[in-house]
């Protein structure tokens with residue numbers, strides 16, 4: 151535990167500072183108290199989590215924050231934090247009533263999620279505590295770039311229960327990152343007393359065994375104690391380059407939010423004492439008792455603030471509402487323009503490289519090309535081993551441990567800190583091996599969803615520039631946890647490009663495009679093909695494949711197979727066999743990229759052949775093929791001579807015994823049978 | 832005979848109840864009551880012996896009335912003065928911070944030269960941690976009206992006897 155340096159006190163703090171604080175606190179409470187009126191008058195602000203009772207610590211967080219050096223991650227109750235950090239009354243109301251000029255999100259994100267991206271006051275999720283990982287990520291960037299600053303993450307005590315908060319603090323402690331984690335402890339998570347969350351009364355104590363981690367406990371209801379705590383914490387973090395937890399005792403004077411009624415679970419005694427312990431009341435009493443201000447002076451400030459709020463209210467009401475036509479803006483950032491290979495096709499012949507070589511060489515080439523590139527994951531690098539499948543072999547030796555490094559077995563942490571590190575500046579490009587196998591990516595879903603929202607939610611202000619590589623699919627006798635395809639589930643989430651190459655050149659070209667583009671790309675690698683000669687191709691050194699460009703791998707006129715990943719090769723084999731044995735001409739389209747999808751190439755082929763078979767390794771039921779089939783029936787029904795058919799896995803997990811695996815996964819025989827029947831329809 | 836003040840907040844419930852009991856048990860000793868909410872440093876400094884009463888609030892904190900008053904005497908010297916403490920606390924709901932407030936008050940006055948009198952044995956209480964504990968004794972008497980209301984009067988009596996001896 152660090153001893154708090156006592157710099158501020160009621161007698162020692164200069165009058166101008168006290169006045170500044172009193173103004174901020176009075177403004178904050180005027181807005182906090184007024185917010186519910188907007189809902190009552192049906193203007194907006196339907197979600198408001200009042201901060202009253204957290205006044206001391208929130209003032210202090212905002213005062214400690216320096217927009218020139220620091221990054222701030224406030225949570226939904228942090229209105230005074232935001233004001234104290236510099237947001238104006240008008241900016242607060244614009245967010246409250248979701249106007250187009252709301253700095254946080256232009257009305258896209260829920261009210262009471264205050265932000266100012268240009269000052270690095272970040273727009274955070276509503277998923278409680280999820281930004282702890284982002285603070286750690288940005289802390290990692292500060293450390294890598296020798297930046298003197300701190301990342302401040304703020305949350306309630308109950309949300310510390312989330313597993314990812316433990317992952318975040320573990321990472322900050324292991325990597326010694328300049329992060330302040332503030333826990334604002336008001337005793338409740340909505341109606342649930344904190345004793346239902348964890349055994350220790352002060353949840354900060356749960357982290358006592360962590361190394362390289364310090365603690366400050368303060369009275370979050372007291373301005374001076376909170377100011378001293380935050381200043382001490384910031385100074386300590388910068389000097390010692392290790393994280394600090396600030397645990398601030400607060401009270402919640404009101405209900406959790408406007409949809410909660412705290413009378414249902416708090417008795418009169420409690421409702422009364424939380425009012426008596428109002429931090430603003432305490433500060434005001436002290437200003438008078440110690441004769442720092444006269445009653446008349448305080449009343450004058452209060453009057454002035456009333457006028458400020460009135461003026462802000464008027465301006466905010468007059469601000470424009472968001473335009474419904476704007477909903478498609480900022481879903482995924484524009485990808486890099488591929489000038490030399492506009493269709494993602496090359497004519498190089500000669501030496502063939504395996505898919506794994508294509509990936510490895512492209513990673514290295516991009517790391518040489520851009521010094522602000524990083525890669526991490528589990529089993530990423532240890533001597534001659536580089537990645538669970540050796541895709542990143544040799545990278546740590548060449549680029550060093552600062553850029554190529556192992557992560558703990560914590561997939562949400564792997565992705566969440568990538569998102570966070572991206573926030574430091576937009577030159578940075580990160581590749582993560584999201585999990586050792588795609589099958590283990592599920593723990594990262596929370597960060598995946600959240601990261602998918604960032605660009606849209608921030609109205610284009612921030613996008614994580616991250617490529618998530620995952621070794622996917624079966625055919626290796628891997629069973630339930632080493633065979634999964636997850637793209638069918640993930641394609642329904644907007645905001646992320648999804649690619650699944652089946653040849654070495656496409657893998658290299660798509661990876662280069664992903665690493666040079668802004669935004670997130672989910673890069674799925676058919677691990678069964680890493681070393682398979684069937685997937686080997688020549689690869690131009692500068693090859694790039696634009697997103698949303700399918701590749702016709704075989705032309706034909708009688709039937710179209712639309713496919714990707716492992717089944718591209720099976721489909722090509724089937725096409726060859728049908729031609730040879732039955733004289734049927736089959737066109738095989740490898741879509742390469744699921745999101746965005748090259749509808750045009752698919753529809754063009756359908757119009758030519760009139761018969762379509764959609765093939766993928768993932769389950770038929772709920773698989774991405776359903777989407778392709780629907781698009782075809784919707785947009786090219788009149789060209790079809792038969793129903794769109796699908797081949798894929800059974801609606802079961804993948805069994806371990808090869809007999810079971812074979813019964814479950816698609817193969818050339820199964821594709822052949824369906825294709826022939828479809829031709830004969 | 833030294834001038835004695837009993838200082839607490841007049842707006843409390845259990846602290847006030849205990850303070851009145853203390854005054855009663857002090858009997859012939861004249862004890863002046865000061866309300867910590869509105870006393871001044873000048874008034875406070877006139878005494879030689881203090882009996883200070885405080886509940887613990889919010890997991891180990893001093894109540895506002897003490898927190899707001901202490902800065903006014905933070906530069907004063909209490910050498911040669913006695914401080915006796917009675918605390919209000921709840922060992923069942925707050926076993927990790929049992930009676931912490933009087934531990935904090937003791938520390939405040941001790942570093943400013945005061946002598947803490949009336950240490951009270953840690954006997955028949957059940958808790959896990961207390962900032963008020965020094966060895967096997969508390970810095971003063973701790974009364975738990977929530978869980979041991981019937982023991983309060985006896986504890987005060989015993990404590991006043993200890994005080995009498997030390998004064």
Ligand SMILES: Cc1cc2nc3c(=O)[nH]c(=O)nc-3n(C[C@H](O)[C@H](O)[C@H](O)COP(=O)(O)O)c2cc1C
Pocket residue numbers: 843844845846847886887888889890891892919920921922925928929930931976977
């Ligand atoms: C919100 C709250 C927090 C409390 N925290 C503590 C504590 O940390 N330690 C303790 O011993 N008692 C604690 N108590 C118990 C009080 O000290 C006890 O109820 C006392 O009798 C109150 O005295 P009063 O009525 O004079 O305020 C707490 C009570 C409340 C309501």
Ligand SMILES: Cc1ncc(C[n+]2csc(CCOP(=O)(O)OP(=O)(O)O)c2C)c(N)n1
Pocket residue numbers: 199227276277278305306307308309310334336338339340406
């Ligand atoms: C991941 C997640 N789970 C649940 C919720 C619903 N929820 C919103 S606020 C809240 C309580 C959080 O309590 P605490 O962290 O103590 O902060 P407080 O609201 O008390 O300031 C919960 C459970 C959520 N927003 N996100």
